[in-house]
Each structure stands twice: as C-alpha cells, then as structure tokens.
Amino acid sequence: MKTEYPTFRQGMTIEEISEAGNRYIVAEWKRLYEEMHAELTEAFRTIEDAAYGVYLDRLMPGVFGGLIEAGFDVMEPLREDDFVIGQCLVFRSSMEKWGSEDNRSRVFWNVIRDGQGEPIGTLLTDIPHSHLKFDIPSSPRLYALREHGRTEISAGIRRVKGEGGKED
Template sequence: MSQQLPNFRQGMTIQEISEAANRYIESEWKILYESMHHELTVAFEEMEDAAYGLYLDRLLPPVFDRLEAAGFSLEEKLEENDFVIARRLIFRNSLEKWGVEDNRSRIFWNVLRDRDGHPIGSLLTEIPHSHLKFDIPSSPIHYALEESGREQIVLGIRRIKE
C-alpha cells in the first residue's frame, strides 16, 4: 500500500472527515485488493464472507488510527457476542439490504466524538461485495451523517441507499 494517509484535526465536520477518508480509500483500495486477491479468493472458499474482514483489517485501520491520533473517538462498548472487523466495525452497527448476490452492499456506522466526548456525527462505511465469490466490485466508500442516534442513523442510511 502506498499509504496516502488522511489528515484529520479537531474542528473538522463529519463531512470533511468522510471526504478525507474517501481520498485515502480511493488511493489504496484497488492496490490492496489486487495484492491480496489470490489469498482472499482461497480464504473465501473456506470462510466465505469472513474473507472480506481480512481485507478490511488491512484497509481501514489507518483511517481509524489517524482519527484517534487527532483526538476523535469511535469506540463503543462491546457486547459479549459482538463481531468486530478492522478494529472498529461492529456488525450489530451495520445493515446489508441492497444489491444482488454478486454485488451486495453492507454499511457499517461509527458515531464519531470529538476530544470532549461530544458526538459530531456518524461515519458510515459502505462495503460492496459478492456472496458468490471473493469480489469487491467497486471502491468501499465513507458517507457522513450528522445524526448520532441509532434510529436516526438507520433512517439516514435508508435515505442514502433508497
């Protein structure tokens, strides 16, 4: 990976944060996808959708690490049965309702808090993927929502996708 790391700072809006994260994702996702494709194709045969977690474990932590280094918090108290990928994406904070089997879309959300603990909004992470073979048909993408409550986030995701 070429590591075109995003720069975050306190005072940024959730929209500015998603735009900076998207510049990083756009510069890195395909390079990483191509370099890991064979490994992840084999993994998909054994573990199906969990192979996408292996990919995201490499792609997304630099975004989350840089946010935390800038004083933002994405942490949420984990529950006993939570499944987490990329260190910050919790499956109970996601929806997968869009697309066909070879081009599905799962959207995760993280409520982002500033240095003082105040929510500034939610960073959404959309992961396009196939359920038939290992394939990421287009770039993962971040969206910004000003909402931070679960019901409002779900409504916001539906506005974006429907």
C-alpha cells in the first residue's frame, strides 16, 4: 500500500496544516505501529523510551518533510546538545506529565514559519505512550496554536492537555 503524504503549500493556516497532518497520521500510525511492534517491543527492553523515537523517525517525516518541501521553516536553530526525533521534534521543545505511567503524553512544539520567515503559529505534536512497555495507546495527534512565543505556547499546551505537566 502506497503512503499518501499530506500536501502542504504556502498560504496555509496553522489550522489547515494541522488538519492535513492529522489526516496523514490517522491513516498511517496504526499500520506502522503494527508493522514495527515486535521490533520495538524488543528494543524497549534495552533502550526504553528511545524506542518511541525509532517509531517517530518513520512516522513524522511524512509531515515535517512535506512542510519543508513546501518552503516552511519548522525548527528553531539547533543547539549542540539537542536531541531530535521524528526529523524535527526537539526534546527541549516539549512537555510531559499528563496521564498514568501506561498512558503518558509528551507534547512537542514546532513554531512554523512561512517562506518569508514570518511565524504563522505553532504545531503541537502529542505522543501518547507507555513507560512500562512499548505501547502507543492511541493515535499521535497534531494541534494548532496561533501563538508562537514560549510562554504562550506553554499556556496553549496546558489549555489543550489540561493543567499540570513539567517542562523538560
């Protein structure tokens, strides 16, 4: 089965980007999860949460690669000690703490800039996962925020997820 990547173009709103990305994720996440489950269950025994990075390295380039190809800037400049998964998900730009140990949620954020370098908003990537075994209990999901400052992004994540969480 051929993967249908989302189509992005300059002029899209952050909400349109989120909707297109979510259509792709909903169509692909479970198939990919099932295809990789045995391998990543074994990997989880030794590399623990890093197994989710391996999964996201296969899922998320369909979104971020398409945005980059359409001329969007999707990442802030990287620091030497940054850890990146899924092509563009940077751990210092994430928050985690929602849910139980078997259904935790980590939310990454990417400020999306148009072809002229102007921020159009922030794309949130919510990754449900277990800390007890390799398990993704439900589909990863994208959310759109119009805001693009760190304080406003943190407040937006808390609105989406509810109060709580700790910044990593």
